[in-house]
Each structure stands twice: as structure tokens, then as C-alpha cells.
Amino acid sequence: MTDIIEAYLKKVLHQQEQVEIRRSEIAQLFDCVPSQINYVINTRFTIQKGYLVESKRGGGGYIRIIKVQVLDEMDMLNSMIDIIGDSINETDARSVVHKLYEDEIISKREAKLMLVAMDKSLYTGERLIDNRLRSNLLRTMLANLKYEEPNKRKADNS
Amino acid sequence: MTDIIEAYLKKVLHQQEQVEIRRSEIAQLFDCVPSQINYVINTRFTIQKGYLVESKRGGGGYIRIIKVQVLDEMDMLNSMIDIIGDSINETDARSVVHKLYEDEIISKREAKLMLVAMDKSLYTGERLIDNRLRSNLLRTMLANLKYEEPNKRKADNS
């Protein structure tokens, strides 16, 4: 089942760079429970595989899958994410950002923004907690630098 | 429905810098209850998104939506910093970042980095505390965008 739904979505994505579905409709179409769709998405449309997923609940809700282009810096970023681990202090975090800047993976402005976010004074004051929060933030930022969304179309809403 | 009404109003605002409507008329036009219009306005035309709303009740009442105009980048950043105040929730913070991106004050990558840092899941879980931390971080980031450092000289400290 998972494979069938995956194939269906990929077929659409082969022609368009994004799909938007209504979870319940797809579930009905394939005669499965709605949460099966989440399973398919969580296992087959991950960022590692080059997909970005957005969704909205409530009336007019949807799930949107976007094919993204994975960048060359991916390996570098992945290994940095590994190195960071689940906790990092401000000094080390700054070094990571500096290195990214030196390696021209991020611009100066981007580096400044990231450094601001690494600043101790912004956090709670509990060292252990802060180091975890910081690691979370830094790793998520790096993860977001790994890919690039397709070009925006002219008649973009949002 | 909300999206449709939003699109309608934005279309008008694309040509004029303000719209004035009669709530009941628009509700009738789109066949929805009048309070739906308030919902659209409250969720889609906030100050964080760059709109001002004025209204009057009673005979000849109206709702007026005005697109705020700012002169330049510095102005925009300053007014956003003002709007943020000392506390901001995730939704509003996202609106601010989005607006800066739309107005080409920040790049898409910068926007992504900033959005990551606004994410609720990153914080402590205490709403009031989180909103303060988020405001601090966002305002500091914006403040850092206001100026550009001079070119690095050889004997650069920092």
C-alpha cells in the first residue's frame, strides 16, 4: 500500500515540482486510513530524499509535497550536524558558524544572523538546557541550508 | 472561503493602496456570515503583514484596509522592531519575516534561517517566556541587518 501511494505521488511529482493533496481524499482513493498517508510521507518524502512537506489543518486543509534540489554542500553540512551533536556551547557554536563562512557556505549576513542566535544572553541561563536549545537551533539551521526550493512562479500567492 | 476573500481583497490592494468595504456586502457577495470577514481580516491583514485596518459601525459604516507604506529599508526594520515589541508569538514572528522577504530586505535563505529560529518547538514550552525570548532574538537579528560592517582590515579585532 505504502509503495502504491508513494508511486502515485512520485508520478505526479515527475511532471510537476509539487503536489497538493487533501489527506482524506487520497486515503479514500486508496481505501486506507488517513494516517497511512502520514506514514508514506514520513518514510518516503523526507528531506534526505529531496522533498519538503508543508501542510495546513482545518477547513481547506492540505498537504503539499515539494521537490527540492539538494545542494553540493550537503555532505559538509551533514557532517557538521553530526559533530554538533545534541548539545553545544556558545564558543563552539561560533566556531561552526565561522567555519561555514570561511568555507563560503554562508554569507556574512547569514553568519551574523546565526551568531545572534547562538548568543548566550538570549537563552534561559541554565547551561545544560541552553546548550541543548542552541544545538537544536543550529542543527536545524544547517539542515535548512542543504537544499533549495524550485523557482518561484510569477503568480505566486501566499 | 477565507483564502478566496483574502485573494479578492489583495487583488484590489494590488491596484490601490487601500480598500473600503461594507462588511455585509462582502459577506453576501461570497455567501458567508459577516463575521467571516472579521476572521479574514484578523488573520490575513495584520500589522505584522503590513496592513492597517480602520472601521466604523452604524449607518454608513465601513471597514478600510490600508497597505502601509514605508520609505526605505532602515524604516522598515525600525518599524518592524517596534511592532515586535518585547514579546511575539510564532505566527506573528513568521509574518514579520515573510514580510521582510516580500519586500526584498532579506533573501530567501536568510528568511529560512530566521524562520527556523522562530519555531515554537525550539523553546522552553512556557508561552510567556518563549514569546519574550523570541522577540529578543528576532529584534536582535533585525537590528543586525540595519548596518553593514566596514570592510575588514588586517588588524581586525572582534
Next chain:
DNA sequence: TATTAATAGTCAAAAATAGTCAAACAACTA
């Protein structure tokens, strides 16, 4: 000035979505 009509605003309940998580099940593997 007091009353009524004509507006718009608020708020909370209901409806319409999607997400999470763990238990049951299935398919493989040592």
C-alpha cells in the same frame, strides 16, 4: 434628547481538516 435602525465586533462552539503514537500485524533474518 430618547429611541430605533444600521452597522461592525467578539467570542465560543461546531465542523473540517491534519498529526501523533502505540498496538497489532506482517515479512524477513539469524
Next chain:
DNA sequence: TAGTTGTTTGACTATTTTTGACTATTAATA
């Protein structure tokens, strides 16, 4: 066969939108 891994299911949760009863404000009229 026992253990491991991947899949399916459904009960429960979270979020967003829609709706309508009630309130507030302003203008028109008596």
C-alpha cells in the same frame, strides 16, 4: 522459532476555519 524491522490501523490530539448568538457603536428619526 525468536527477534527485528517495516506497515497498517485507529483512538486521541492539535489546528484552522466556519457559524451564529450576543454585544457595541454610530447615525437617523421621533
